[in-house]
Amino acid sequence: MSEPAAPDVRKGEGRFGAVVVLLGVLLANFGVWRAGIPFEDESSHINDGFRVLRGEHSTNLYSLLYGALLGTVAPDPMDAHVIMRLVASVGSTLGLFYVLRAFRGLRSTAVVVASLVWACSALCTPPTQNGNICVFSLALILPALGYVLRKTSTLSLLTLALATFWTAQIRPEYLAPMILISVGGAIYLWRKRRHASTGGMPSNGGGRWKTVLVAAALVASLPVVSAFRSPTKTKFDAYLLLGLGQCYAVYYSERHPEEHFTAMTEYEPLLNRVFGNPHSFTEAVANNPRELARYLVTNGFHNLLKVPRALLSNRNKLYNVIVLGLIVVGGTVGLRSLRRRRQDGQALTALSDADDLWRIFLLIHCRFPPGYLFCLMPPSTSISLKVNCLRRSSI
Secondary structure (H helix, E strand, C coil), X not given: CCCCCHHHHHHHHHHHHHHHXXXXXXXXXXXXXXXXXXXXXXXXXXXXXXXXXXXXXXCCHHHHHHHHHHHCCCCCHHHHHHHHHHHHHHHHHHHHHHHHCCCCCCCHHHHHHHHHHHHHCCCCCCCCCCCCHHHHHHHHHHHHHHHHHHXXXXXXXXXXXXXXXXXXXXXXXXXXXXXXXXXXXXXXXXXXXXXXXXXXXXXXXXXXHHHHHHHHHHHHHHHHHHHHCCCCCCCHXXXXXXXXXXXXXXXXXXXXXXXXXXXCCCCHHHHHHHHCCCCCHHHHHHHCHHHHHHHHHHHHHHHHHHHHHHHCCCCCXXXXXXHHHHHHHHHHHHHHHHHHHHHCCCHHHHHHHHHHHHHHHHHHHCCCCCCCCHHHHHHHHHHHHHHHHHHHHCC
């Protein structure tokens, strides 16, 4: 009996790895039904779900799913909240696995370990279920990102643009990567047309009819969103101002503990004092651009320092040991692989893989509470990872 072909072996490893990762993320969520549930921001999303049940229009997939749960299997808001937590956790973990599997230079074991580290971390499965929306949004983007990394084509770029557009209805910050994807995709398609005769660019995978279908769905999404937008939805500029006020208040309170106030609800006096009574986000930027720049840089660096602790912590010490063990195993496998490749003269490829993993690490973990800049990582990660793919293919 002949040995299976390499693609079949890879598919088999992928299926087995997906099962292991799924079991791991379910294990990480074991006991979540008895976890503490402080609603905080989530209460507004649950309220949006009840509005959907009362017949109010909405284009927010998160609110629509809440409405579906509250109207069917989980009429209790606490149960619906925990189900959404489980959906976000499982979806983001499997999405990460799918993205990492796009890189043929990464060993299956390393991909599984990296996915399990994310599944067990407090970033994916927090000690208290105080918010699902950022991880839920990431779960929507990752499959489309993995598709682009597997085969960059008109179809995959349109699919990523469509996923980003609808994710922006949940988190408006995703409008930024939507613009970047559109511009980058247009440049890619122009280069593809220019090099079509030489065969230097990838072909359009997936079939022309699928491409037309996805393009039509993207175009049709614009009037659909315009017609069914919720009348209570916050305007984009007001949303940005709210985000600045709350996030800056959290940043300021951590550095001035002697001043007692609740950052999420009592931020307006501080916002008015620092940014000159702004009535819009653009006005706040114009009033004090230096302080805004200083805040973004210092707060971003401060949040990066929190990543190791967030990766190595969870609800109890058992999970902490599991995560640490996964990192040790993954690090050992990675170092052995690097040594082997150096001996084979493939050190450049190994370092390129390490560079890819670092960017994916940023994609998953570089978030600014409460997630207002989380969305900026997918487009830059996609571009840089694709450059590395092309570089490796030429070695």
